[in-house]
Amino acid sequence: MNIAGLIFLIVTHFLSGRGFIELFKLKLRPVMMFSLSVITGIVLFAFIPFILQLCHVPITWTSLMIFICALTIALCMPLLMNIKSMRFNIKIPALYEYPYLIIFALFIIISCWRCFYFPPTPRDMLSGPELMAEYTVKEHSMINSMFSLDLHLTNNYLKPPSITSLQIIYKIFVHPFGQIWLSVFFISCVIFLYDFLKEKLHPVIGGFLLLFFITIPESFAYTFMILYDFNNMIFFFLGFYFFTRYVVSKQLNDFLFAGFMWGIATYFRLETPVLLVLALPMVIYFLYKEKLPWIKIGLRIIMLMAFPALVYILCINIFDKHYIPLSFNVGTQINSNLGDISPYFTRLSEMNSRLLFDSSEMNMSVTLYGYFIYFFIFILIVDTIFFRKRFTKESAIALYGIATVYFGLPLLGYLLPWVDLMNTTKRGLFKLFPLMLLYYRSSGSLTLLTNIINNWEFSKPKDEVDKRMPQVATTQSKGNAKKK
């Protein structure tokens, strides 16, 4: 493994991602900013070989190096101009966070080792994106000798070029199996999600929730097996997260970044726009509540959907249609009998009975997803019964997002017959999990528990209580107190 190449890529991921975020002037906690910068840098790099191919530039070590350096330097400019405003005050974790951090580290080691040691495995990768990446490295073009093969049993070469591009970069700079970008991505996600939960919940609760999330058996497997769903899940969730920030802050930059994240989610799974269309009523509702004129609402919607639409057009209408040497018609992939809606309800029913709430001996729901979904339902019931008044805009958006996935996946199965139950839908349900974390952050029961722990943890002997209490009344006020 080329360690220098890996360090070079991680540093350039961070710098370019941080510079890109600076363009949006997003205000985030330092740890979230650091991890989101790396995540953003990774996806920005996922466009490099693709753009080189679209421009008919040979994909070589030299061309990639020039492009990576140019992109990083260009995106660093706004960062350098605001260097004085940057702060790096990262707090050392409290003693009680270490048990969780050690466990997370152990799971990360396992994931990284598997990712590094074995070559890519899923057949969907090997017969398409991975094959394309392997021969791009040898022949310097994504349109290479793989298209001289008998490909009548696969259409995986039509998948979006996001993973292909990352594989090409990591094969050339780091390791012949590529794939290590997934470990960098996974580590960044764990760091981001931990700080994201800590922002509103006590670390003992946040740590437990993240442990619950990491140990979802099926999704953990995709932290070391490259496929599109893990990445799609994270970016789909980040879109919702930045939209919740927009609803609270009313900052247009948060809104645009949500659109960017949903565009990236589309770059990993091209059917994501169907789910985004289902999310639009929620977006329109919140824009309407802002009392914006309808023209402005329309413009905002266009701004939000512009990047996902652009990504879709680049991948399907330009790359697949004009670059891939085999003919492909998207229309043939769509259900020809849309008048019959019974397949939708059949799929919805199967999704419940065979995946989410399987009561057979195999108990697929627990085997695949552990008890994560059941725990969410438990918390939701508790919140609905006892803490209805504590429902916030964030919890409403998270629940809407969960409903979008729940009702949207069967819709995909109905629209696109190749979206099967035991592969595409099974992995598509991953998108529920980080949205559930988003809900937990503002769950009435968990925030109350957080307040109780905080009050106990920071309470002082009686004579000091009066001075101390206002700072620890809620997590939010605690954060504000620190800023002061």
Add this chain to the structure above:
Amino acid sequence: MTFKKIILCIVSIFIILIFFKTEFYSEWLDRKIYPIYDNMDQDMDHMDLKERREKRFGLTYYVAEETDTILKMQNAKDPIILLPPNKYIKQDLHFMDFLIVEPSLFYYYVGRKSVWATSADVQKANWAIVAEKTRATLPRYNPDKQPIFLLYEDKNICIALVQITSKQQLDMILSFYKDFNADDL
């Protein structure tokens, strides 16, 4: 304050222990996670890329590698290899451990072009990977008495590489496969 942090630390440890003591997560650790840790030392002794691919892809990759080695030794020019149908291996030979991959995966493994019996350009095949229960029946693929290159053999299966020198030979091999759907992955 430190005392309270210690208590919260004990609570965190307690939560983690209870979580992994539940039947499902304890089993999951035993079946999926500990074996990775246990195998790490052993894995570190086998860092060669080829060994790692063989471990991952199994007998299929081994056969592809052996095929490539033989074709190199024979200086085969533009070889196109006919692959047997999976159904033939499973239904006729009752052998489950050898999965015939599709041509794109064969190309990924070793960079050699291959075809299936149902491929449009099957007539271009000039080599064939063949499988039989024992070595004794292999010559049926090779009426022209060309050498047969053994790729793999155990008590259940014998896999070999033969050169196709005539259209009659190719048609004869294809006739063996006519009852098995080659498109079945």
